[in-house]
Amino acid sequence: MIPPKEHASSQSECFHCLESIPLGFIQTVEYNNQPQPVCCIGCQAVAESIISSGMTDYYKFRTAAAGKVQQLIPEQLLMFKSYDDDDIQEDFIHHSGELSEVLLSIEGISCAACAWLIEKQLLSLGDITRVDVNTSTHRAMILWDKSNLKLSEIIEASARIGYKAYPFQPDIEEAQKQQVAKSYIRRLGVAGIMTMQVMMFAFALYFDMFSDMEDDFEQYFRWISFVLASPVILYSALPFLTSAIRALKVKQLNMDLPVSLAIFGAYIASTWATVFNTGEVYFESICMFSFLLLLGKYLEFRARLKASEFTSNLQKLLPLTARIIKNFKEQIIAAKKLKLNDIILVKPGEIIPADGLVIDGKTTIDESMMTGEHEAVSKEVNAQVYAGTTNHDGLVKICVNQLGTHTLINQIVTLQNKALTSRPKLAEITDKVAQWFVAVLLIVAGLTATYWYSTDPEQAFWITISVLVATCPCALSLAIPTALTCSVANLTKKGLLIKKAHVLETLTKIDSFSFDKTGTLTEGCFTIKNSHFLNEKYDKTTSLALASALEFHSQHPIAKAFNFDTSSVEVFDNITGETGFGIKAIYQGQSIAIGKNGWFETLNLPVQVVLYINEKAIAAFELEDKIRDGASTLITYLKNKPFNTHLLTGDPSVAGHNLAKKLSFDHVKTGCSPAQKQQYVANTINQNHIVAMVGDGVNDSPVFNTAHLSIAMGSGADISKNTADVVLLNSDLSSIKHLIEISHKTRRIVKENLILSITYNSAILPLAAMGMVHPWMAVIGMSASSIIVITNSLRLLKPL
Amino acid sequence: MSIIYVLIPIAIIFVIIAIAIFFWAVKNEQFSDLDKQAHSILFDDSEIKNKSDNSQTKNKDSNHTL
Numbered sequence: 010m011i012p013p014k015e016h017a018s019s020q021s022e023c024f025h026c027l028e029s030i031p032l033g034f035i036q037t038v039e040y041n042n043q044p045q046p047v048c049c050i051g052c053q054a055v056a057e058s059i060i061s062s063g064m065t066d067y068y069k070f071r072t073a074a075a076g077k078v079q080q081l082i083p084e085q086l087l088m089f090k091s092y093d094d095d096d097i098q099e100d101f102i103h104h105s106g107e108l109s110e111v112l113l114s115i116e117g118i119s120c121a122a123c124a125w126l127i128e129k130q131l132l133s134l135g136d137i138t139r140v141d142v143n144t145s146t147h148r149a150m151i152l153w154d155k156s157n158l159k160l161s162e163i164i165e166a167s168a169r170i171g172y173k174a175y176p177f178q179p180d181i182e183e184a185q186k187q188q189v190a191k192s193y194i195r196r197l198g199v200a201g202i203m204t205m206q207v208m209m210f211a212f213a214l215y216f217d218m219f220s221d222m223e224d225d226f227e228q229y230f231r232w233i234s235f236v237l238a239s240p241v242i243l244y245s246a247l248p249f250l251t252s253a254i255r256a257l258k259v260k261q262l263n264m265d266l267p268v269s270l271a272i273f274g275a276y277i278a279s280t281w282a283t284v285f286n287t288g289e290v291y292f293e294s295i296c297m298f299s300f301l302l303l304l305g306k307y308l309e310f311r312a313r314l315k316a317s318e319f320t321s322n323l324q325k326l327l328p329l330t331a332r333i334i335k336n337f338k339e340q341i342i343a344a345k346k347l348k349l350n351d352i353i354l355v356k357p358g359e360i361i362p363a364d365g366l367v368i369d370g371k372t373t374i375d376e377s378m379m380t381g382e383h384e385a386v387s388k389e390v391n392a393q394v395y396a397g398t399t400n401h402d403g404l405v406k407i408c409v410n411q412l413g414t415h416t417l418i419n420q421i422v423t424l425q426n427k428a429l430t431s432r433p434k435l436a437e438i439t440d441k442v443a444q445w446f447v448a449v450l451l452i453v454a455g456l457t458a459t460y461w462y463s464t465d466p467e468q469a470f471w472i473t474i475s476v477l478v479a480t481c482p483c484a485l486s487l488a489i490p491t492a493l494t495c496s497v498a499n500l501t502k503k504g505l506l507i508k509k510a511h512v513l514e515t516l517t518k519i520d521s522f523s524f525d526k527t528g529t530l531t532e533g534c535f536t537i538k539n540s541h542f543l544n545e546k547y548d549k550t551t552s553l554a555l556a557s558a559l560e561f562h563s564q565h566p567i568a569k570a571f572n573f574d575t576s577s578v579e580v581f582d583n584i585t586g587e588t589g590f591g592i593k594a595i596y597q598g599q600s601i602a603i604g605k606n607g608w609f610e611t612l613n614l615p616v617q618v619v620l621y622i623n624e625k626a627i628a629a630f631e632l633e634d635k636i637r638d639g640a641s642t643l644i645t646y647l648k649n650k651p652f653n654t655h656l657l658t659g660d661p662s663v664a665g666h667n668l669a670k671k672l673s674f675d676h677v678k679t680g681c682s683p684a685q686k687q688q689y690v691a692n693t694i695n696q697n698h699i700v701a702m703v704g705d706g707v708n709d710s711p712v713f714n715t716a717h718l719s720i721a722m723g724s725g726a727d728i729s730k731n732t733a734d735v736v737l738l739n740s741d742l743s744s745i746k747h748l749i750e751i752s753h754k755t756r757r758i759v760k761e762n763l764i765l766s767i768t769y770n771s772a773i774l775p776l777a778a779m780g781m782v783h784p785w786m787a788v789i790g791m792s793a794s795s796i797i798v799i800t801n802s803l804r805l806l807k808p809l
Numbered sequence: 810m811s812i813i814y815v816l817i818p819i820a821i822i823f824v825i826i827a828i829a830i831f832f833w834a835v836k837n838e839q840f841s842d843l844d845k846q847a848h849s850i851l852f853d854d855s856e857i858k859n860k861s862d863n864s865q866t867k868n869k870d871s872n873h874t875l
Binding site: 233 | 813814817820821824827828831832835836838840841842844845847848851852
């Protein structure tokens with residue numbers, strides 16, 4: 010828990026988001042009658058709104074810091090309004106009687122206090138029947154009366170306390186996963202509750218061994234156990250049987266086969282014993298076994314479900330609305346209602362809703378989500394623009410020429426889906442072990458049955474059953490899922506999301522790593538490498554302050570490099586953007602401008618940005634895309650392992666080769682289209698390499714499905730995170746090293762577990778076949794071996 | 810001792826009721842977010858109710874600043 014701070018030492022942290030406060034910003038909010046510092050106007054507005062609504066409990070009980078809040082701009086409020094349109098709403102609003110239901114995906118939920126805060130805020134609007142904020146999926150289900158309260162007002166209310174909300178439609182795949190999760194919980198619940206009851210009666214039966222129980226009671230307890238165990242076996246454990254049968258149909262033996270043989274074999278035998286009042290019952294053992302196995306499977310499934318929920322919230326590639334121009338008037342319509350040759354208007358900062366040709370105006374466009382390159386591309390009349398890219402500084406009219414599945418972005422998505430179906434798969438160790446284990450088990454059981462049938466037919470059935478129970482692969486089947494669950498939990502703590510089950514196993518076989526350049530090996534944003542100050546009247550601090558204050562008004566990605574203290578700068582007048590050049594304004598009666606070299610005075614320096622006052626250059630800046638901190642250490646580590654390293658970049662310039670030389674990559678390929686990247690990786694795979702791909706952009710998502718394993722940066726495009734097997738949440742390249750080490754450790758632990766459990770099983774098998782194992786011995790042996798295996802797996806939870 | 814012939818079936822009926830309630834709870838998404846429920850006891854509801862009228866007017870105020 011983060012208690013609200015009252016001592017002076019922490020005064021430099023923002024009260025709301027706990028980030029450091031920029032020098033010179035001195036706004037505060039009143040909390041418990043004391044002024045508390047905040048870092049920006051956004052945080053101030055949010056904190057004031059929370060405190061004035063009496064929701065100060067949030068600051069008392071939150072366990073994680075709130076995100077930094079951006080101030081709401083009128084343009085955003087207009088966007089919210091567009092969600093009220095009926096055409097747009099039909100995609101994500103469901104009606105139940107008088108009330109409407111919507112699912113919102115909410116950005117910025119960090120702990121349970123956030124959920125409470127949002128629920129309180131929304132309920133205070135009135136007309137809302139139910140709000141259910143889920144802190145693990147970051148979504149809110151809202152049931153409300155649409156006739157009295159608009160959806161835009163709900164979204165605005167949540168934005169006012171610092172949470173951005175978007176209407177959300179889960180895809181079919183995820184809806185199915187949610188169903189599976191629920192059925193797991195139900196099966197687990199039944200197994201848990203019933204197993205307790207069965208154990209209770211089993212204890213009564215155990216005591217029968219020490220003191221003679223009346224036969225009537227014994228028989229009665231057996232029947233009760235049978236009644237209680239039946240739901241566990243016939244409902245909870247059914248998925249093991251169906252999975253085993255499904256595998257048999259395609260002529261494969263999987264781990265579920267010995268499991269279901271043991272569970273259902275012992276169940277039938279015990280039922281037989283109960284009905285005919287002979288032999289032993291094993292109800293409690295099989296119930297316990299089913300419960301433990303289900304628990305392991307569920308925990309592993311839940312870890313992966315959480316990871317995929319996290320990324321599916323992110324899918325907001327295209328805007329829902331478009332501004333269409335009809336009869337010389339601007340209208341906002343649902344983007345899916347656009348037709349070919351419609352004229353649409355795109356304002357600065359907006360995302361383009363469809364592919365088209367510019368017919369009026371000029372602008373620069375950020376195509377980084379397609380190409381991964383952050384340098385904006387300038388577009389004039391007759392230039393092609395693509396849906397999903399962001400318009401920077403100009404107002405343009407576009408004539409739509411591609412829609413829906415024909416847009417470039419959807420073609421990339423199709424490319425990616427195609428690659429998924431043909432993705433190479435490596436045989437999983439579980440299946441291999443299961444195959445020979447099942448074979449040996451069946452042969453031994455068969456031999457035992459034949460032998461005893463010929464020598465002692467009366468005993469044959471019971472001894473065969475005891476072979477099946479004694480060799481019940483309890484420990485063996487727990488060996489792999491428990492190890493995987495523990496290592497996935499460990500990796501999640503380190504900010505590595507594992508989305509697919511095969512990741513840890515595939516990783517140990519990888520021999521080649523391919524990297525994207527921009528955004529993956531580099532930070533994907535510009536920083537100042539060198540500055541030149543050309544006028545003595547303006548020193549370093551003043552120049553940087555002026556540059557930062559002016560660039561604050563620019564949408565250009567380069568502008569983010571200028572984030573210096575601007576408190577000394579007064580207000581600008583007449584701020585105007587000049588498309589293709591930069592931004593200019595009037596400051597203290599002088600004209601001031603920042604933009605590209607050669608706008609006014611041309612400098613003979615390798616600089617990208619120049620600050621001009623009265624059309625004279627006073628400062629010039631060289632920018633570069635900085636290499637990420639962990640990059641060099643990681644590549645050295647990979648080369649020593651040794652892995653083959655490849656650099657695949659869409660950037661056609663020499664920057665790719667320079668970077669490859671600096672980090673000493675084995676292979677480089679520059680100027681790759683998404684399809685060429687796929688081709689390159691496919692060729693490497695054809696040369697019998699097992700390839701992992703690390704990337705971040707939309708252009709990497711097709712190649713993600715070609716490679717054996719894909720890793721996306723947390724800062725990357727949403728679509729790539731959604732496709733990838735692993736997401737590095739904190740975009741820290743050095744965590745790949747951790748990932749590799751954990752995967753090798755997991756493989757070692759899995760091997761140990763397999764050896765332990767197979768040793769137990771093969772030791773008890775001959776004894777059982779000779780008819781020397783009592784049922785209670787088998788049960789103790791089974792439990793002990795399972796506990797040893799689980800404890801061994803728990804070692805994976807320790808940080809390396 | 811013959812009383813257990815009656816008592817145990819009654820106990821089983823209670824178990825069945827427990828499972829029915831459990832299924833109902835799963836259906837109503839009560840198990841989808843265990844974090845939030847664990848913290849919900851910390852938050853004081855009554856304080857909010859007193860101030861909720863207050864918040865309405867405040868919200869309107871902040872509208873102007875936007």
